[in-house]
Amino acid sequence: PGLNKTIRHGLLHFKLTSAARPEGEKSYNLKWAEEVMISVSSRSDFASLAPDTSSLLSCRRRSHSLQEEEEPKHDSQQTRPVTRVGRPRSRSFYSFETSEDNKEENITWCNALSPKTRSLLQNDVGKNADSTTKPARKRSKANPNKDLNGSRGNLKSVPMMTITEPDNWEISAGSGMKYGQYVEWEKIDPEAAVRYGQMLASSHHELKSMGRTGFWALPHTLRAKAYYHIISSIASESTNQDLDVYHRLTEQLFEDQGISTHPYPVFMEDGEIPRYCLNKAGLNSVKKILVCISKHCPEVTFCPILPALVSLLLHFSEDEAQCFHSICCLVNYTCPTKRYIDQTFHTSRASCMTFGDLANRYCRGIRKLIASSHQNLFEFYSDWIMWIFADLPFTYAIRVLDVYLLEGYKVLYRVALALLSLYKVSVASRVAHVDDFRRDMKSFVQNVARHITIENLLKKAFGILLPPRNKLHYLFHANKDALIHRGIHQRHCYQCLDLGKFTSSVVTETEMRVVWAWIPERFALFNPTRLFSIKEHGRSLSTLYSQVEDHKPTVLLLRTADEEVCGAFLAAQWVGQKNHSGEELSFYGTGECFVFTLRPGMERYQRDLTLISGTLNNAESPKKQQDAPSATCPLGYLQNHQSIRRHPGGCKFNSMILAGDEKKFIIGGNGGSALCLQADLTEAYTERCDTFESPPLCRGHFKIQSLEVWGIQSP
Numbered sequence: 001p002g003l004n005k006t007i008r009h010g011l012l013h014f015k016l017t018s019a020a021r022p023e024g025e026k027s028y029n030l031k032w033a034e035e036v037m038i039s040v041s042s043r044s045d046f047a048s049l050a051p052d053t054s055s056l057l058s059c060r061r062r063s064h065s066l067q068e069e070e071e072p073k074h075d076s077q078q079t080r081p082v083t084r085v086g087r088p089r090s091r092s093f094y095s096f097e098t099s100e101d102n103k104e105e106n107i108t109w110c111n112a113l114s115p116k117t118r119s120l121l122q123n124d125v126g127k128n129a130d131s132t133t134k135p136a137r138k139r140s141k142a143n144p145n146k147d148l149n150g151s152r153g154n155l156k157s158v159p160m161m162t163i164t165e166p167d168n169w170e171i172s173a174g175s176g177m178k179y180g181q182y183v184e185w186e187k188i189d190p191e192a193a194v195r196y197g198q199m200l201a202s203s204h205h206e207l208k209s210m211g212r213t214g215f216w217a218l219p220h221t222l223r224a225k226a227y228y229h230i231i232s233s234i235a236s237e238s239t240n241q242d243l244d245v246y247h248r249l250t251e252q253l254f255e256d257q258g259i260s261t262h263p264y265p266v267f268m269e270d271g272e273i274p275r276y277c278l279n280k281a282g283l284n285s286v287k288k289i290l291v292c293i294s295k296h297c298p299e300v301t302f303c304p305i306l307p308a309l310v311s312l313l314l315h316f317s318e319d320e321a322q323c324f325h326s327i328c329c330l331v332n333y334t335c336p337t338k339r340y341i342d343q344t345f346h347t348s349r350a351s352c353m354t355f356g357d358l359a360n361r362y363c364r365g366i367r368k369l370i371a372s373s374h375q376n377l378f379e380f381y382s383d384w385i386m387w388i389f390a391d392l393p394f395t396y397a398i399r400v401l402d403v404y405l406l407e408g409y410k411v412l413y414r415v416a417l418a419l420l421s422l423y424k425v426s427v428a429s430r431v432a433h434v435d436d437f438r439r440d441m442k443s444f445v446q447n448v449a450r451h452i453t454i455e456n457l458l459k460k461a462f463g464i465l466l467p468p469r470n471k472l473h474y475l476f477h478a479n480k481d482a483l484i485h486r487g488i489h490q491r492h493c494y495q496c497l498d499l500g501k502f503t504s505s506v507v508t509e510t511e512m513r514v515v516w517a518w519i520p521e522r523f524a525l526f527n528p529t530r531l532f533s534i535k536e537h538g539r540s541l542s543t544l545y546s547q548v549e550d551h552k553p554t555v556l557l558l559r560t561a562d563e564e565v566c567g568a569f570l571a572a573q574w575v576g577q578k579n580h581s582g583e584e585l586s587f588y589g590t591g592e593c594f595v596f597t598l599r600p601g602m603e604r605y606q607r608d609l610t611l612i613s614g615t616l617n618n619a620e621s622p623k624k625q626q627d628a629p630s631a632t633c634p635l636g637y638l639q640n641h642q643s644i645r646r647h648p649g650g651c652k653f654n655s656m657i658l659a660g661d662e663k664k665f666i667i668g669g670n671g672g673s674a675l676c677l678q679a680d681l682t683e684a685y686t687e688r689c690d691t692f693e694s695p696p697l698c699r700g701h702f703k704i705q706s707l708e709v710w711g712i713q714s715p
Contacts, residue, residue: 159263159264159271160261160262160263160264161261161262161263161264161265161271161287161290161291162259162260162261162287163254163259163260163261163262163284163287163288163291185221189219192218192219192221192222195215195216195222196216196222196225196226199215199216199225199226199229200229204233204406207230207406208403208406208407211402211403211405211406211407212402212403212458212462214399214402214455216402217399217402220316223316223398223402224316224317224318226402227313227316227326227405228322230405230406231325231326231329231330231405234329234330234333235325235329239322239325242321242324242325242328242329243321243322243324243325245296245324246292246320246321246324246325247321249292249295249296250288250292250320253288253291253292253295254288262291265290265291265293265294265306266294266301266302267294267300267301267302267303267304267306267343268290268304268306268307269302269304270304272307272390273286273287273290273307273308273311274307274308274311274389274390275311276311276312276315276394276397277315277394278311278314278315282311282314282315285314285320285323286307286310286311286314288320289310289314289320289323289324289327290306290307290310292324293306293310293324293327293328293331296328297328297331297343299343300331300341300343300344301343301344301345302342302343302344302345302348303341303342303343303348304348304385304386305341305385305386305389305390306327306341308386308389308390308397309327309330309341309389310323310327312389312397312398312401313326313327313401315398331343335408336473337469337470337472337473338407338408338409338410338469339408339409340404340408340409345489346480346483346484346489347480349382349479349480349483349488350476350477350479350480350483351385351409351476352381352382352384352385352521353381353479353482353483353521353522354413354472354475354476354479354521355381355384355385355413355416355417356377356378356381356521357475357479357520357521358413358417358466359381359417359420360518360520361606362417362421362464363417363420363421363424364604365424365428366420366423366424366427367514367517367518368514368517368518368602369424369427369431369437370437370517371513371514371516371517372510372513372514372602373431373434373437374510374513375436375437375438376438377517379438380437380438380441383438383441383442384416384420385412385416387416387419387441387442387445388400388412388415388416388419391442391445391446392445392446392448393446393448393449395454396448396449396454396457399454399458400412400415400458403458410466410469410472411461413466413472414461414462414464414466415457415458415461417461417464418457418460418461418464419444419445419448419457420441421460422444422448422451422452422457422460423441423444423445426444426451427440427444478522479521479522481522482521482522482523482525483522483525486525486526488525502528504530504557504708505533505535505559505706505708506557506558506559506565506706506707506708507557507565507598511565511598511599511602512528514598514602515555515557515567515569515596515598516528518569518594518596518604519553519555519569520553520571520592523553523712526712526713526714527712527713528555528710528711528712528713529710529711529712529713530708530709530710530711531547531548531551531554531709531710531711532544532547532548532707532708532709533706533707533708533709534681534704534706534707534708535706539680539681539682539704540679540680540681541662541663541664541665541677541678541679541680541681542662542679544574544665544681544709545574545575545660547709548574548709548711549573549574549575550573551573551711552570552571552572552573552711553569553570553571553572553592553711553712554569554570554574554709554710554711555567555568555569555570555709555710555711556568556569556570556667556675556707556708556709557707557708557709557710558684558704558705558706558707558708559704559705559706559707560698560699560702560703560704560705561702561703561704561705562698562699562702563599563705564597564599564600564697564698564699564702565597565598565599566595566596566597566598566675566686566697566698567595567596567598568593568594568595568596568667568674568675569592569593569594569595569596570589570593570658570667571589571590571592571593572588572589572590572593572657572658574658574660574665575588575660585659585660585661585666585669586659587656587657587658587659587669588657588658588659589657589658590657591607591657593606593657593658593667593692594606594692595667595668595674595675595689595692595694595697596697597697597698605674605692605693605694605695606692606693607691607692607693656668656669656670656691657669657691662679663678663679664676664677664678664679665677668689668691668692668694669689669691670689670690670691671688671689671690671691672687672688672689672690673685673686673687673689674686674687674689674691674692674694674697675697677704681704681707682703682704683701683702683703683704684701684702684704685700685701685702686698686699686700686702687700
């Protein structure tokens with residue numbers, strides 16, 4: 001007889017056959033056949049060596065195991081049906097399953113109910129399966145608007161995070177990319193090895209160029225090595241120290257095997273965890289890392305992007321501990337001008353306001369659309385960073401992460417501005433049909449691949465000429481101090497612009513909302529208050545000076561006899577004073593000043609140069625400012641912003657902004673005056689002005705029908 005070898009269910013089975021076997025003869029003794037069976041372990045640790053076929057069938061099968069269909073037996077017994085088993089789960093954090101048998105629910109929000117509770121709910125539903133209506137779910141008495149099965153609450157109205165131990169996922173605690181552990185990948189992909197060598201030998205400036213061009217985009221292992229190299233260069237603590245901390249925390253927090261529940265970390269704003277390409281085991285690991293970060297870094301009290309950063313970095317981390325170390329490096333980075341992660345509500349909202357100021361400069365028009373529709377502009381901009389680290393597709397988000405790890409927060413401003421400018425073009429033709437700009441922007445970013453490739457998006461982002469890092473740093477702190485001065489300590493403390501009792505002889509409520517949307521974010525936190533009006537105080541420039549001299553910033557609004565409406569935002573104080581020679585007017589002001597028109601059309605005119613006013617302990621006169629060699633940038637809150645005389649480098653466009661005396665007050669003095677008010681406030685004129693790059697705001701010489709000056713209302 002001959003021997004045919006067949007491999008079936010991890011067993012090497014020798015089956016005897018006979019060519020001259022008499023018809024009807026029974027098969028050979030099964031006991032003898034068992035003696036020639038060779039058992040092969042289906043586990044990498046060889047712990048399952050046993051001849052028991054049933055026990056081996058229950059083991060986890062290798063993804064590369066050879067399987068055949070069961071050969072039909074030539075006997076009277078019924079053939080046992082063949083059970084096909086799909087490709088098993090990878091040991092990595094990735095989720096590649098596409099078959100219906102292995103299809104998993106797309107979990108984006110953490111489930112606050114334990115499996116036991118969920119099973120009870122399912123049993124209740126099963127008992128009423130024959131009924132035509134579904135049983136109503138019970139709601140929390142503390143917050144009846146929240147669903148018990150959501151991420152916001154449980155029976156005690158305390159959001160809880162459910163974490164399952166790795167054993168339940170059939171994945172080791174040090175789970176990583178285990179496939180190919182016996183392979184020298186440099187021989188399989190020599191180009192990647194060469195690129196990795198180039199990365200190690202490159203300077204930081206060269207790495208920035210590599211990151212912008214996607215130098216390490218492929219293969220996956222090359223990007224993982226690049227991230228490890230970059231993060232190691234900014235690490236404040238040793239890798240082993242963070243690894244030890246993580247292992248100690250996991251032993252303390254997750255010592256019990258099985259399912260455990262923990263309160264949501266305080267820095268998570270809404271409990272959302274972007275999943276990207278992670279499988280259930282990866283999502284479970286993200287939860288563990290977030291809980292450990294909340295214990296290890298209690299100073300992080302508000303950081304909505306942390307869940308997305310953990311999810312992204314876990315794709316390219318060897319294990320959970322390495323991902324934890326990477327996040328700790330970003331959190332603990334202390335360079336003042338190159339930030340990575342905002343850790344408190346004030347810093348996070350100050351960054352949001354800084355982005356709003358930049359959007360006001362580089363995406364003109366979008367604020368006017370939102371403000372004129374009476375939608376909340378603050379809420380719209382509050383999502384700006386989540387456009388990148390939650391809404392962008394995975395292939396786009398990791399390219400942004402490439403440069404973010406190298407260049408810090410400024411990259412996020414660039415990418416968000418590029419997305420906003422694309423959205424402005426997209427929404428312009430359908431603005432009448434947009435009911436919610438915030439939701440519409442989210443949908444646009446999620447489907448951004450329809451509009452632009454990631455290469456062109458980054459090219460557009462880095463084509464935006466942002467101010468230097470130190471100017472952004474000063475603007476950030478000015479916004480942060482304004483939040484503190486306003487008394488805003490958490491999101492629900494913020495109130496929309498209150499114009500319920502607003503009255504004006506110059507503008508309508510909608511027009512005032514547009515103007516308030518144009519001014520810098522730190523001033524827009526406050527409601528407007530009228531300081532001067534012709535109707536109340538008469539037509540006198542000297543009276544105007546006396547009413548507004550102690551206030552800044554201010555908004556000038558005027559209406560002509562032809563019903564044209566224009567004005568200016570003045571970030572500096574009004575002064576009526578000549579220079580030391582007494583022959584010429586002394587110009588002063590800040591780059592935040594701008595002029596605008598409201599009727600017949602709405603348009604704002606301001607140069608694309610963010611020049612922030614400075615602070616000194618005592619206010620300086622224009623005479624002292626004239627002798628000042630350079631600008632000083634803000635460090636205090638808004639009431640201490642002191643105007644500058646000249647921009648470093650002698651930029652005349654930004655030095656000739658405001659000037660005045662007892663006879664006239666000029667706004668914009670280079671190449672013509674944007675506005676010039678006469679002493680009796682009866683007539684004025686406007687010209688093309690290079691200071692603001694503005695055309696005449698209305699007819700050249702005009703009569704003033706009504707004029708008002710508005711300030712900000714202190715809390």
